[in-house]
Amino acid sequence: MQLQHLRYFVALARARHFAEAANACGVSQPTLSAGLAALEQELGKRLVERDRRFIGLTAQGEAILPWAEQALGAVRGLSQAASASTQTLTGEFRLHAIPAALGLVGPFGEALLAANPGLTLSIQTGTSREIEQSLLVNEFDAGLTYLDHEPPANMLTAPLHLEQYAFIARRDRGFDQRESIGWEELAELPMCLLHQGMQYRRILDRQFAMRGLSVNPVAIADSYISLISLVRSGAFVSVVPDGYARLMQGMDWCRFLPIEPAAELRRVGLVVVNRDPLGAMARAGLTVAQRLDPSTLIDKFYQT
Numbered sequence: 001m002q003l004q005h006l007r008y009f010v011a012l013a014r015a016r017h018f019a020e021a022a023n024a025c026g027v028s029q030p031t032l033s034a035g036l037a038a039l040e041q042e043l044g045k046r047l048v049e050r051d052r053r054f055i056g057l058t059a060q061g062e063a064i065l066p067w068a069e070q071a072l073g074a075v076r077g078l079s080q081a082a083s084a085s086t087q088t089l090t091g092e093f094r095l096h097a098i099p100a101a102l103g104l105v106g107p108f109g110e111a112l113l114a115a116n117p118g119l120t121l122s123i124q125t126g127t128s129r130e131i132e133q134s135l136l137v138n139e140f141d142a143g144l145t146y147l148d149h150e151p152p153a154n155m156l157t158a159p160l161h162l163e164q165y166a167f168i169a170r171r172d173r174g175f176d177q178r179e180s181i182g183w184e185e186l187a188e189l190p191m192c193l194l195h196q197g198m199q200y201r202r203i204l205d206r207q208f209a210m211r212g213l214s215v216n217p218v219a220i221a222d223s224y225i226s227l228i229s230l231v232r233s234g235a236f237v238s239v240v241p242d243g244y245a246r247l248m249q250g251m252d253w254c255r256f257l258p259i260e261p262a263a264e265l266r267r268v269g270l271v272v273v274n275r276d277p278l279g280a281m282a283r284a285g286l287t288v289a290q291r292l293d294p295s296t297l298i299d300k301f302y303q304t
Contacts, residue, residue, distance in 0.1 A: 003075060005039040006068045008032045009047065013065050016054055066137065073138020090118035093281050094140040096131045097123060099224055100200040101144035101268050103243025104160050107301035108144070108270065112288045119284070125223075128152065128199040135273050141281035147267040149203050156278075158289035159269035161298055165204070166245040167257040168228070169237040180260045183211050192219035192227050192236040204239060207263050228254075241268075246302040269294065 004025075012021040012032070022032040040047050047061035048054065057065065093112060097105060102125065109121050126134065131143040132152040147157050167186065169175045187208060193215070194201040208215050219236060221227055224244060230236045232253060245256040270289035272282035 001039070001042055002035070003072065005035040005042075006072055008035040009039055009061075010065070010068050010072060012036065012048065012054065013057060013061070016056075018050075018054055069137035069139065076138055088118040089116045089280060089284055091120070091281070092122050093119045093142075093285065095121065095123045095142055095144065095285075096126050096134050096140040097144035098128055098131065098146070098199060099125055099194070099222075100146075100163070100198075100241045100243075101161075102224070103241065103247050103298060104144055104268065107297050108160060108289065108292070110301070111292060112285060115288050116284050119281075127197060131271075135271065138273075138279070141272070141279065142285040143271045144268065145271055146199055146203070147269050147271070149266065150199060152271055154274050155271040156274045156286055157269055157271050158286055158292075159267045159294040160289060160292055161243060161268045161294050162265040163268050164242045164265060165207075165239050165259050165263055166242045167237065167259055168231050168240055168245070169255050169257075170232055170234045171253055171255050173234060173237075173255075175255050175257060178255075178257055180258050182260055183208065183213060186237075186239070186259060187213045187215050189237050190235065191215060191217045192221065192230040192238050193217040194224075194227070195220045195222055198222065200241065203266065243298055246298050249302060267294070 008021065008025055008027075011024045012018065015021040015024060018029050018032065022029040025032060036048060043060075043064070045060040046058050047064065049056050049058055093116075095105070095109075105123055109123075113119060113121060124140070128145045128150060131140070131145050132155075134140045135143055135152070135155070143152070144160070145152065147159060151157075167181050175181070193204070196202060196205070205215065219230055221230070224240055227238045227240065228244075228248075231238050239259070248254060248256075270285060272278070272286050278286075
């Protein structure tokens with residue numbers, strides 16, 4: 001069985017489109033189709049439903065998908081182990097991060113590459129559930145996510161930040177002289193927030209519910225860039241992780257305020273799968289993360 005044929009199959013299962021899967025694999029569409037046909041012939045099972053386009057995986061295709069992902073992940077781990085035998089770790093460190101943790105990419109990435117100059121860093125965003133699944137099949141080396149709320153199972157963790165909420169509004173919208181804002185007032189404002197499929201939003205909704213409040217945003221999005229763009233229009237306010245307030249400090253169009261009473265701090269950090277042996281990349285990331293101080297990491301980084 002050729003590994004390349006497994007790569008074609010996994011790529012198609014993720015892209016759900018033949019041309020996009022072929023592009024992701026760096027081959028032509030006929031080459032990808034021929035590889036899939038060869039895999040089906042070798043297994044004696046039809047794996048993909050198709051006519052002139054991708055329809056879906058068959059029951060047999062769905063059954064082998066996690067095994068194909070694990071096989072490719074094991075091969076990648078084998079390659080990392082071989083590289084680790086050299087004095088300098090080389091290759092691509094793949095990091096999967098929730099949007100709320102993107103403010104940590106800078107300080108963690110700087111520390112990782114300083115300790116391992118032979119590495120390059122590749123970052124992709126995803127939900128906490130997507131991160132957990134991608135780590136289990138070895139698609140990524142490490143994740144940045146919440147450590148306490150809906151924690152991923154069977155992971156080694158290293159906290160990098162103690163997160164707090166920050167209210168954001170455009171200047172000249174009535175908040176310039178304020179020192180803080182309360183939850184009750186906030187619930188009545190025209191807010192734009194992440195959608196409820198994002199973990200940050202679920203945690204925030206729980207904070208309102210604990211105070212007997214509910215929130216009905218007038219706009220929802222799946223990225224903080226979208227939220228911040230809406231806030232800049234002047235018609236909306238939002239609530240973002242305090243890491244974004246540090247990232248945006250010095251921008252004169254926006255105003256950040258703490259929300260009182262302050263919510264309980266939330267730990268955000270690095271996670272890697274707890275497996276033996278631990279992959280070389282995962283070990284390198286965890287070692288670096290464990291050396292960093294979560295109480296000062298973001299403040300020190302964004303003060304420079």
